[in-house]
Amino acid sequence: MATTTAMPGRFAASAAPASSFWDLLLAVTLRDLRVKYHGTFLSYFWWIARPLTLGLVMYFALGRVLKIDIENHAAFLLSALFPWFWFQNGLHSATNCFVANSGLVKKVQFPRIILPLSVVLGSTFEFVITLPVLVLLLFITGINPDWTWLAGVLPLLALELALLCGLGVLVASLNVYFRDIGPGLDSVLLLLFYLTPIFYPLERVPDGYRQVLLLNPLTPLIEEWREMFLFGDMPGLDLWPTVVFSVVAVAAGWFALRIIGKNMADAL
Amino acid sequence: MLSNGASPYAVQLGDVSKRYLLDPQRPWRLKDVIARPKSLISQLTAKEPFWALRDISLNVKHGEILGIIGHNGSGKSTLLRILAGISPPTLGTVEINGRYGALLELGAGFHPNASGRENAYVNALFMGMSKDEAKAALPSIIEFSELGPFIDQPMRTYSSGMYLRLGFSVAIHVKPDILLVDEVLAVGDADFQEKCFEHFRTLRARNTTIIIVTHNVDTLIDFADRAISLEKGRIKREGAPIEVVQDYMNALRRESPAMERAFQRALAGHLAQEAMKAGVVSAEMLGIAGSERPDG
Numbered sequence: 001m002a003t004t005t006a007m008p009g010r011f012a013a014s015a016a017p018a019s020s021f022w023d024l025l026l027a028v029t030l031r032d033l034r035v036k037y038h039g040t041f042l043s044y045f046w047w048i049a050r051p052l053t054l055g056l057v058m059y060f061a062l063g064r065v066l067k068i069d070i071e072n073h074a075a076f077l078l079s080a081l082f083p084w085f086w087f088q089n090g091l092h093s094a095t096n097c098f099v100a101n102s103g104l105v106k107k108v109q110f111p112r113i114i115l116p117l118s119v120v121l122g123s124t125f126e127f128v129i130t131l132p133v134l135v136l137l138l139f140i141t142g143i144n145p146d147w148t149w150l151a152g153v154l155p156l157l158a159l160e161l162a163l164l165c166g167l168g169v170l171v172a173s174l175n176v177y178f179r180d181i182g183p184g185l186d187s188v189l190l191l192l193f194y195l196t197p198i199f200y201p202l203e204r205v206p207d208g209y210r211q212v213l214l215l216n217p218l219t220p221l222i223e224e225w226r227e228m229f230l231f232g233d234m235p236g237l238d239l240w241p242t243v244v245f246s247v248v249a250v251a252a253g254w255f256a257l258r259i260i261g262k263n264m265a266d267a268l
Numbered sequence: 269m270l271s272n273g274a275s276p277y278a279v280q281l282g283d284v285s286k287r288y289l290l291d292p293q294r295p296w297r298l299k300d301v302i303a304r305p306k307s308l309i310s311q312l313t314a315k316e317p318f319w320a321l322r323d324i325s326l327n328v329k330h331g332e333i334l335g336i337i338g339h340n341g342s343g344k345s346t347l348l349r350i351l352a353g354i355s356p357p358t359l360g361t362v363e364i365n366g367r368y369g370a371l372l373e374l375g376a377g378f379h380p381n382a383s384g385r386e387n388a389y390v391n392a393l394f395m396g397m398s399k400d401e402a403k404a405a406l407p408s409i410i411e412f413s414e415l416g417p418f419i420d421q422p423m424r425t426y427s428s429g430m431y432l433r434l435g436f437s438v439a440i441h442v443k444p445d446i447l448l449v450d451e452v453l454a455v456g457d458a459d460f461q462e463k464c465f466e467h468f469r470t471l472r473a474r475n476t477t478i479i480i481v482t483h484n485v486d487t488l489i490d491f492a493d494r495a496i497s498l499e500k501g502r503i504k505r506e507g508a509p510i511e512v513v514q515d516y517m518n519a520l521r522r523e524s525p526a527m528e529r530a531f532q533r534a535l536a537g538h539l540a541q542e543a544m545k546a547g548v549v550s551a552e553m554l555g556i557a558g559s560e561r562p563d564g
Contacts, residue, residue, distance in 0.1 A: 009284065009285070009286075009356055009357030009358050009359050009360050009361070009362070010357070010360075010361045010362065011350070011353055011356055011357060011361075011362045011364075012361070012362065012363050012364065020398055020399060023393060023398065023399040024390075024393040024394065027389065027390045027393050027399075028390060028393075031379060031382050031386055031387075031390050032379075034382065034386070035379055035381040035382050038381060038422075101377065103373070103376050103377060104376050104377030104394070106349075106354065106376075107354070107370075107372045107373040107376035107377075108354070108370070108372070108376050108377060108394050108395065109352055109353045109354050109370065110394050110396075262356050263355075263356065265349065265354045265355050266288065266355050
């Protein structure tokens with residue numbers, strides 16, 4: 001029997017709870033998805049409404065009014081807007097998850113990482129389930145679905161999911177102490193939207209600026225999504241900056257939660 | 269961690285202290301850190317330390333029922349939070365031998381827009397049940413909660429009593445070896461409270477260790493095997509519930525005239541009841557009741 005008086009304080013429980021991490025994660029994710037769209041008549045439509053609206057606006061403003069010449073402009077916009085909104089929604093909603101669930105965090109002991117991960121998983125689900133709509137829209141614009149999509153979508157999904165998990169856990173944890181993260185992140189996301197070649201092609205960005213854009217880890221990711229959908233290209237080695245950044249993000253998120261998680265109930 | 273599985277104690281606390289750093293500026297703002305980069309460090313060191321718990325040493329045997337009593341702010345809830353592993357002790361050691369369930373707040377994390385059934389399931393998982401356990405227990409949880417057809421309604425439509433019943437029902441189905449209860453029974457109607465205590469008695473028969481925080485001295489005397497009273501984060505008195513309660517009540521009466529009056533009323537009522545049992549004539553009863561307010 002250990003009876004030493006350790007410094008600092010030590011907590012040891014001999015029996016772990018029986019609940020499985022993954023069951024809990026799945027249950028919370030599904031509950032939140034059900035709750036979010038319960039009472040809306042057009043739930044599925046709302047998942048695609050935002051990229052579609054912005055796509056329409058840009059198609060009109062850039063293509064028809066400013067007459068910017070981009071080949072298959074509608075497909076060009078949609079193939080980047082869908083993965084972008086996944087990223088934006090996921091990160092935005094992860095920020096507040098600990099603060100919003102402070103009642104639970106302060107009263108129940110459970111793996112804290114469940115909360116940000118369930119939010120990120122929820123937005124991933126919304127994205128995956130809208131992919132058929134994207135395929136249909138691309139088909140309407142004249143792009144025939146390609147078998148390489150099936151193989152190419154997996155690494156891109158996995159990579160963007162890893163990036164979101166890492167960043168989501170990081171911002172959610174930091175937001176416990178720095179409440180500026182919430183409003184600040186919205187501005188960062190807005191900036192990031194313009195610093196990522198979503199509604200303009202990367203090759204038209206002047207030299208010098210282009211190198212700056214390439215520092216943005218989302219640039220290769222969005223480019224690869226687009227090239228896969230438009231030209232059937234398999235995602236390739238161009239993605240390495242995103243991969244490196246994702247690994248760093250996951251490590252940073254894990255580290256931040258390790259430090260902040262223990263005292264989270266006292267800090268909230 | 270070094271327990272050999274045969275530890276006679278369910279809970280062992282060794283000189284546990286908990287310090288909170290009082291800081292009106294919490295949560296920190298980026299502004300402060302940017303304006304004065306050293307402020308993070310200086311804030312950490314310059315904060316007013318507040319010791320919510322001081323040198324708490326306590327052993328609770330398997331199957332024992334321990335009552336904790338104390339003023340508001342004496343550290344009762346902090347102690348339970350530490351026992352539940354939600355908040356780490358600043359100093360000292362906590363050792364828990366067995367699966368614990370905590371009733372710190374009934375229905376913590378219930379989602380108002382999800383149905384009672386879904387909330388019960390998710391809550392059961394949060395409280396440590398496995399998926400299979402939770403699914404198997406769900407019918408019994410729903411039955412105990414007496415919610416009937418309302419179980420499939422969104423929880424925002426529930427009354428606070430219904431909310432409570434479902435929360436309690438989930439919590440007791442976790443089947444913990446050690447149950448931590450924080451004042452949750454103060455709310456809810458008499459019928460529900462009785463049902464809870466009935467359940468606690470079956471838990472006791474199952475050799476479940478129960479640590480209960482309460483302001484209700486009757487509960488403590490009836491129910492607990494042993495009691496401690498906390499004052500300013502320290503254990504003030506430990507022993508048989510009746511002794512601890514007496515000591516606590518005496519302290520309360522000394523400090524608060526309102527408590528003294530309430531005590532006199534309760535005493536009069538108690539004596540009247542005793543008198544009734546003993547078959548004493550009603551005139552005498554009135555006489556005792558008349559002494560309720562000696563100073564008018």
